[in-house]
Amino acid sequence: MNSxxxxxxxxxxxxxxxxxxxxxxxxxxxxxxxxxxxxxxFIRHQVAEEEDVDVRLAQITTSHFFxxxxxxxxxxxxxxxxxxRLLDDILMNLGVCxxxxxxxxxxxxxxEKGIDVWLSLEALEMALHKTLDVVVLIAGDSDYVPLIRxxxxxxxxxxxxxxxxxxxxxxxxxRVTRASQHLLEQATYPVAMHAxxxxxxxxxxxxxxxxxxxQSEPAAFATLPTPAATNGSTNGFAAAATTAxxxxxxxxxxxxxxxxxxxxxTIGISTIKNLKNGxxxxxxxxxxxxxxxxxxxxxxxxxxxxxxxxxxxxGRNHRDEDCARNVRxxxxxxxxxxxxxxxxxxAVPQSVGAEL
Numbered sequence: 001m002n003s004x005x006x007x008x009x010x011x012x013x014x015x016x017x018x019x020x021x022x023x024x025x026x027x028x029x030x031x032x033x034x035x036x037x038x039x040x041x042f043i044r045h046q047v048a049e050e051e052d053v054d055v056r057l058a059q060i061t062t063s064h065f066f067x068x069x070x071x072x073x074x075x076x077x078x079x080x081x082x083x084x085r086l087l088d089d090i091l092m093n094l095g096v097c098x099x100x101x102x103x104x105x106x107x108x109x110x111x112e113k114g115i116d117v118w119l120s121l122e123a124l125e126m127a128l129h130k131t132l133d134v135v136v137l138i139a140g141d142s143d144y145v146p147l148i149r150x151x152x153x154x155x156x157x158x159x160x161x162x163x164x165x166x167x168x169x170x171x172x173x174x175r176v177t178r179a180s181q182h183l184l185e186q187a188t189y190p191v192a193m194h195a196x197x198x199x200x201x202x203x204x205x206x207x208x209x210x211x212x213x214x215q216s217e218p219a220a221f222a223t224l225p226t227p228a229a230t231n232g233s234t235n236g237f238a239a240a241a242t243t244a245x246x247x248x249x250x251x252x253x254x255x256x257x258x259x260x261x262x263x264x265x266t267i268g269i270s271t272i273k274n275l276k277n278g279x280x281x282x283x284x285x286x287x288x289x290x291x292x293x294x295x296x297x298x299x300x301x302x303x304x305x306x307x308x309x310x311x312x313x314x315g316r317n318h319r320d321e322d323c324a325r326n327v328r329x330x331x332x333x334x335x336x337x338x339x340x341x342x343x344x345x346x347a348v349p350q351s352v353g354a355e356l
Contacts, residue, residue: 006051006058009132010043011123012096013139014067015112018087019177020163020193024212026278026293027167030201031302032212036094042207047134047159050189058134062126065091066119068112069100077317083294086218120147127156134159137187142180148187160187163194169277216300217293266314268324269333275306282312282324290317291324298328309333 021034040060048058075081091098099118103110116139123135124147135151136159137144148158162179169175184190200208262268270283278301281288291312293301304310309332315325 004053004057006047006053006133007131008043008047008058008060008134008136009123009126009130010040010060010063010096010136011119011138012063012065012067013115013119013137013141013144014065015115016139016141017065018067022278023163023165023167023177024197025302026276027165030197030212032214033217035211035213036090036096038207038210038212040094042211043136043159043161045207046189046191047136050159051134051157061132062130063094063096064099064119064122064126065096066099066115066122067101068103068110068115070103070110074103080294116141116143120144120150123147124150124154127151127154132156134189136161140177140179140183142182145180145182145186148183152186152188157188158186159189159191160184161191161193164192165194167277262314264314264316267311268314269309269311269330272304272308272310273306275304280304280306282310282327284324287322289314289322289324291327295323295325295327297326304329 024030025033040063044058044060045055048055051058069084070080072081075084088098099122101112101114101118104113126132127135134157137148138161140162151158160179160183162184164178166174166176197208197211268284272280273283273288274281278293279290281290289312309330310327311330312324313326315323317323
């Protein structure tokens with residue numbers, strides 16, 4: 001049946017897309033994550049322009065997200081459960097169908113295997129059964145070349161959203177993201193998104209501006225309650241006990257200088273160093289404590305600066321090493337020096353951390 005409607009299917013290589021989103025959040029001057037809703041609106045406008053139709057006739061009729069994923073136990077150990085669920089919520093609310101495969105350990109490293117084949121089979125099936133006019137592929141791997149060729153044989157055009165950028169990670173290693181040249185040559189409509197975004201931001205293009213999330217990321221940890229937040233209906237004895245405990249905890253977590261890391265659950269305070277690409281270290285000799293953006297209890301990671309004072313809880317990572325959890329920025333404490341210029345420090349007992 002002939003129809004002026006351009007039916008669009010969007011297919012995400014999830015690992016590729018999340019690298020792109022991390023780049024814009026941590027490295028690019030925009031310092032914001034890609035909004036899937038905004039990206040879909042951009043896709044409609046871009047397809048309408050390439051197909052020379054009104055944007056109302058370019059409609060996304062199906063969208064799919066493919067990614068390798070940790071098991072629940074591994075995600076818990078790596079503190080990824082919250083962020084995996086957050087991503088699922090975003091995809092679910094936008095109506096994007098998710099496809100996950102378990103990550104496999106090879107040579108001591110977690111690797112993603114079979115995602116490209118699965119994506120290709122689903123995209124071809126959708127193009128045939130739902131008669132898609134345009135498939136939008138968000139990927140950069142040359143493994144998708146056979147998919148594009150096959151889609152061309154059934155009369156489906158392919159729009160390839162691709163990025164080209166380079167940066168240094170927090171270890172000082174150079175990271176490069178670039179689409180395969182062979183893939184670019186096969187696509188009907190290759191779109192260099194890095195150039196489109198930079199030009200659109202410079203020209204204050206509304207469609208490009210809307211491609212970025214405007215609010216801060218939700219925190220993985222709940223903010224600690226304050227005495228003022230206690231329930232007014234609590235009986236007098238319980239209220240007094242709660243207030244006293246909160247006051248003691250409040251005094252305990254506001255020491256006069258850096259506190260030493262103690263057992264798991266200990267609350268400490270110190271400064272930040274080596275912030276880069278979503279990771280950093282809390283100064284705590286002899287071994288500084290690693291933390292990532294996922295460990296923040298409030299605020300935005302991009303608002304942190306090296307030298308900022310933070311409060312944190314001592315935790316353990318999947319390698320059974322000390323790390324900082326529940327990190328939040330605080331005001332610099334009042335320093336009290338002794339005659340030799342050393343700081344007077346106050347350690348926070350583990351029991352206080354457990355009560356909090």
